[in-house]
Amino acid sequence: MKKIAVLTSGGDAPGMNAAVRAVVRYGVRHGLEVIGVRRGYSGLIDGDFVKLEYKDVAGITEKGGTILRTSRCEEFKTEEGRELAAKQIKKHGIEGLVVIGGEGSLTGAHLLYEEHKIPVVGIPATIDNDIGLTDMCIGVDTCLNTVMDAVQKLKDTASSHERAFIVEVMGRHSGYIALMAGLVTGAEAIIVPEIPVDYSQLADRILEERRRGKINSIIIVAEGAASAYTVARHLEYRIGYETRITILGHVQRGGSPTAFDRRLALSMGVEAVDALLDGEVDVMIALQGNKLVRVPIMEALSTKKTIDKKLYEIAYMLS
Structure with a gap:
């Protein structure tokens, strides 16, 4: 694998920039060319790509939002839209894609793999913390x-x-x-x-x-x-x-991400690149206990995550 891409999609979450930085710098260190996709899946369809070098991600860990920008793309929800995105990926010689986002973004990543065999790895980033099989999401x-x-x-x-x-x-x-x-x-x-x-x-x-x-x-x-x-x-x-x-x-x-979110995002970014290099695709990087693991994207999305009702009762008793 010589060329990968990274995008942020859906609602922004503090720590997305730290994940992008990790993907870029770790990828470059391993001899990869790393492409940034602007505006999420909209940019993927439009071919809004930019080559990212080591220096391009300097100083972004502490910044909120996402330097790649993000959007919600209705066109990508259609088979025709995803086909256009896949054509852009293949046209530009991209051999792997890291998707940073929430439920909708990870669903889109899985569909790219299922329908067009695009090697994808997901990183969960959503303030709602509603993605299954991971204790915490970025942000x-x-x-x-x-x-x-x-x-x-x-x-x-x-x-x-x-x-x-x-x-x-x-x-x-x-x-x-x-x-x-x-x-x-x-x-x-x-x-x-x-x-x-x-x-x-x-x-x-x-x-x-x-x-x-x-x-x-x-x-x-x-x-x-x-x-x-x-x-x-x-x-x-x-x-x-x-x-x-x-x-x-x-x-x-x-806001600027906390130390926890920065560390989580950086670690997940590195693990995502490793997964692509290992040929392990259509997976999401998850935090379980104190360890990062790779889980199938659809398994994570199909696992319903609910609030801890015992914590709800504790909050009621202690208030």
Whole structure:
């Protein structure tokens, strides 16, 4: 193998740049020509390629986002779109592709291999941490630290004004961010898609906490469970006083990656190149325990990852 490519796709996650840097530098060290694909699968279809040298990825580990940029490509979801992408790969003599992204991106990588036998290796990068067979995905730790910092600041003002704050975090299908952020910040309530919420019971708890002298309340809700405004309407009707809403939005995706995310991304990037060199393709690099392993992409995607309900109960008991 002499020439490989790397792309980032879907929602950006802190640490993607560190993974790109590792793929480029480790690949170059092993005598490979490394091509960067701009704009994810859209760039793959359009042939938006750039050769990346050792110097081109200097100083990017600490940067959030992705220097290769990213996009969501509807055309690639079609067989015709994937055929165009495969033609570009073959036209440019690319013998292996590293895909950094979440569920949709990894699905696309698998289809490239299944339909066109393009050698692919996936690296899981999504703040939702909803990819199966890996303990952590790139970007999760940084996201949680961002949310934790924001909630701690909100607790200060909530105490000052004796108010209930409802904080909406990302997580359309997974309550992982909400659960972990709520656990480490001592939120009074955590609302996630996986567990139905009883608003009457929740209101009773907030009122009971108020009677016991607690002067602030933090409710963290995952966007896929309910909107913060819906939660506010339910609670204000029952508790009889006004709440305040904070929607953290895309600030959760940004920022310089933590040490954990940098180390994870760099290690996964190196392992992805090794997998291509070993001829082990259609696999995803996963963290299991303290070790990196290679697992079939579709096995990872078909393994449903759910939140730890015991942690949910612990968060409830400790709040």
